Amino acid sequence: MDSCITRGIRISSRNTARVVRRTPFVFSRGNSSATKAKPTPAPSKTQPEAVGELTWPKYLAIKRSKRTWQTAVAIPSSLAGLAAGALYFGNLDTDPAKLIFGIDPFFFYGFCTLGTFGLGALIGPSVGTALWRSTHRRLLPQIDAKDREFFRRVAKNRVDASLQSPAQPVPDYYGEKIGSLHQYRQWLRDQAKYKRKALLPEE
Template identity: 60%
Template sequence: MSTCNIRPLSRTLPTSTRPKLVSSIRTRFHTPASCRGKATKAPSSKGAATGTSQVSQVEKETLPWQEYLAIRKRKRRWETAVTIPTTVAGFVGGISYFGNLEMDPNKPIFNVDPMFVYGAATLGCAGLGYLIGPVIGSSIWRLTHRRLMRLIEKRDKEFHQHIVKNRVDPTRQSATNPVPDYYGEKIGSLHDYRQWLRDQAKFRRKAASFLAED
């Protein structure tokens, strides 16, 4: 029988002695050891709950690598999707402007036929649209991910450190052994990252064999 269920001692005393001893019994009464053991278990569960809450808070403040790489892949698609129309728009705008200018073969521009100058300027407009496209696409993408930007930027720094640490030396490339994705732009998943590491190792082996032959 558990001692925690024992009735108060004051109830077992005679009625005549109960009033005199109630106060002393209350001050001297101690909780049994078994009850104290049960009482001490409560704070441990509270501490475990606190530790779990702290771990969950850390997980909320950290973006999983798989999710980060998927977001990074979508960002690259955004930039590519916007680059295509901006390039076409630059080319069409260049043709619309320089195509309507009067060309006099007898009046060269910098000693060059105006047709070639205007053609180069049109291609320059298309190139300008190609360069502006990723900037516009990235800006639009950032607006759609404002809540996660702090976590994404944190992962960007860590990802860049991994790329710099594991990528190959570009000075050792050759016509038959080009550098494989030096900036890691094609990495969009953990599988792609592992494949990127294998490509870097393959490049190092080829470069080492070429040096050995020389």
């Protein structure tokens, strides 16, 4: 009887060991299936917005706005330069008896003040161009390409500089005043008219 009990204990221990050995395998399969079933989030891709083609009317309008920016910044820049020069040179101690480069100090400082006004007028358009370019960053490659094409057309159709005279210069030699297709056609007519007058002077 003791042998039967001992044999039963051995059989039960073997079955328990089998269950214990199989249990991790069952759980591992469950985990692997759960891992496989879990969806992986797809990476989000942000596509840049398409930029439309830059037409000639739109380009000329943008070119006209560039001159507006330059003028709008040049005016306050010139006034700021004039005010800064007047404030600085006006507060300097001057001795009328001591000339500066052979010039009266008041006249010399006055010329220097006008120089600061001119310096502000020169800096203003550059600052305006930088601000204008910052507002058209998306279109800059197309604008630069149109600029090259525009100046190529201007150089091709304008009057030869050797035909002009100091009394009658070529009208808008660089095409800076062109701001629309109508103005471009008028510019072409003006160039042709000037060329006819230069080559066929009236007697």
